[in-house]
Amino acid sequence: xxxxxxxxxxxxxxLFFVGFLNALLLFMLTSSITEPLKQLADRANHxxxxxxxxxxxxxxxxxxxxxxxRAFNEMIVNLKNHIQKLRESLEKENEMKEWELLMxxxxxxxxxxxxxxxxxxxxxxxxxxxxAQLAMMEGADKTYQYVQNVADFxxxxxxxxxxxxxxxxxxxxxxxxxxxxxxxxxxEIKYRKNIDEDLIKVxxxxxxxxxxxxxxxxxxxxxxxxxxxxxLSVQHEGDRICVSVRDNGIGIPEEKxxxxxxxxxxxxxxxxxxxxxxxxxxxxxxxxxYKREDVIEITSAGENMGTEVAIFISVEERENKGGKEDV
Numbered sequence: 001x002x003x004x005x006x007x008x009x010x011x012x013x014x015l016f017f018v019g020f021l022n023a024l025l026l027f028m029l030t031s032s033i034t035e036p037l038k039q040l041a042d043r044a045n046h047x048x049x050x051x052x053x054x055x056x057x058x059x060x061x062x063x064x065x066x067x068x069x070r071a072f073n074e075m076i077v078n079l080k081n082h083i084q085k086l087r088e089s090l091e092k093e094n095e096m097k098e099w100e101l102l103m104x105x106x107x108x109x110x111x112x113x114x115x116x117x118x119x120x121x122x123x124x125x126x127x128x129x130x131x132a133q134l135a136m137m138e139g140a141d142k143t144y145q146y147v148q149n150v151a152d153f154x155x156x157x158x159x160x161x162x163x164x165x166x167x168x169x170x171x172x173x174x175x176x177x178x179x180x181x182x183x184x185x186x187x188e189i190k191y192r193k194n195i196d197e198d199l200i201k202v203x204x205x206x207x208x209x210x211x212x213x214x215x216x217x218x219x220x221x222x223x224x225x226x227x228x229x230x231x232l233s234v235q236h237e238g239d240r241i242c243v244s245v246r247d248n249g250i251g252i253p254e255e256k257x258x259x260x261x262x263x264x265x266x267x268x269x270x271x272x273x274x275x276x277x278x279x280x281x282x283x284x285x286x287x288x289x290y291k292r293e294d295v296i297e298i299t300s301a302g303e304n305m306g307t308e309v310a311i312f313i314s315v316e317e318r319e320n321k322g323g324k325e326d327v
Contacts, residue, residue: 043072047079128154146183149176156206164203164289167234167243171200173210174232181217189217194233199241202313205285212245212309215279220249220307237312244310251300252307260298279309286311
């Protein structure tokens with residue numbers, strides 16, 4: 001009897017233990033399935049709210065939940081990559097639109113300035129030609145010569161400035177400019193030329209010498225208490241052609257020369273008496289034309305010692321760009 005009761009108690013305890021163990025295993029098994037699903041549902045809720053900055057779920061295993069988790073993680077990564085690409089694409093598109101708008105604005109501004117710059121010279125050129133013809137018919141030789149020089153000056157200005165010209169054309173323009181100034185100011189400027197005639201057929205960008213002479217007159221010799229001298233020189237210098245404009249004026253401080261050469265002198269862009277072309281413009285066009293930086297040099301010995309602006313053209317550039325003379 002005692003053995004039967006003992007056996008019964010052992011069986012009950014065994015059943016209870018087995019039942020508890022089954023319940024524990026069932027709970028663990030259910031949790032292993034439901035917990036990842038809960039986490040997956042929680043992440044899905046975040047994604048539905050637009051929040052993709054969530055930690056990816058662990059996806060070890062080969063069961064259906066692990067497969068689903070891996071697919072969900074891949075979806076999150078792909079969504080992030082797609083959104084990033086869209087963002088970059090939109091940024092590039094916006095940058096392109098801004099660039100296009102900027103270029104369009106610059107183009108419209110350039111066209112307007114070009115039109116404004118062309119109307120007056122054309123009108124003045126035609127008017128001066130008529131005045132020159134009238135002076136010639138009346139026998140006013142000096143007036144005819146002056147008006148003809150001014151007309152030639154404006155004729156040169158209304159030509160297209162994107163086509164190269166010969167150095168001879170540029171020198172002729174400087175001759176006209178100095179003549180006009182000396183009539184206006186009663187011959188105050190002494191003009192010297194030291195030209196190697198074998199070099200003047202070389203092609204250069206238009207309107208590069210007259211602005212240099214204009215700067216020399218306006219900022220160098222105007223107002224000095226001695227005779228102002230402008231010297232234009234075209235000579236060989238080693239394997240280069242050196243075209244220089246020198247004055248005996250007030251000179252330029254070293255720091256200002258550095259600012260000009262480094263394109264940091266804003267005033268030069270705004271100030272110009274006649275043609276709207278400043279030293280900065282000349283330097284930039286020379287650099288573009290010859291495709292190098294060392295095209296111009298500015299030197300000044302000191303205060304009241306004058307200034308020299310030199311343009312350097314290599315022999316190769318002379319041969320490549322040389323041609324028949326412009327008219």
